[in-house]
Amino acid sequence: MTASLKVQPHHLERGAYLYIRQSSMRQVIExxxxxxxxxALRGRATALGWRDEQIIVIDSDQGESGASASWREGFQRLVTDVGMGRAGIVMGLEVSRLARNNADWHRLLEICALADTLILDEDGVYDPASFNDRLLLGLKGTMSEAELHVLKARLRGGILNKVRRGEYRCPLPTGFVYD
Structure with missing residues (x-):
């Protein structure tokens, strides 16, 4: 089903929520x-029929990891507004921008399904109430969480390799120097 067929008039009466996040301040800068x-996903929302003033940008979680939603105020606002029926669509570049934790991701999917809220990412528009779309969104969430595990394992492996060679250096407390 094409994106334009999934977007119904009752979706367009509600807001289009664009969630923007980078995992660290370094990523925000670099x-x-x-x-x-x-x-740029704003353009996708307007192409689907939302007016510019209906697009709500939530970018207050810049520099926050997606590993957990507990401290991300922007994500909490997003979930609340979806639950209150204010959102016709939730937009994020990819699942990992919204959540890298399956519990948070599946909670959002469930609330979107109950509130009849669509989800848009770089690949398309999904209806979490539709079995096939929900299956694909669940798979994307699982892959995102696995990717986080793989990234952490690679970083840890690199650190352990440096430790084995005696080359690992970490910031020392004030007053200490490496000898």
């Missing part, structure tokens, strides 16, 4: 292209 791509 990965500006990702941020530009995330903001």
């Amino acid at each position: 990965n500006v292209e990702s941020t530009k791509r995330q903001y």
Whole structure:
């Protein structure tokens, strides 16, 4: 089913929520292209029929990891507004921008399904109430969480390798120097 067929008039009466996040302040500063791509999703919303003033941008979680939603105020606002029936669509560049934790991701999917809220990512528009769309969204969430595990394992492996060679250096407390 094409995106335009999934978007119904009752979706267009509600807001289009664009959630923007980078995992660290370093990424916010250095990965500006990702941020530009995330903001560019506004164009997808207008192409689907939302007016510019209906697009709500939530970018207060910049520099926050997606590993947990407990401290991300923007994500909490997003979930609340979806649950209150204010959102016709939730937009994020990819699942990992919304959540890298399956509990948070599946909670959002469930609330979107109950509130009849669509989800848009770089690949398309999904209806979480539709079995096939929900299956695909669940798989994307699982892959996102697995990717986080793989990234952590690689970083830890690199650190342990440096430790074995005696080359690992970490910041020392004030007053200490390496000898």
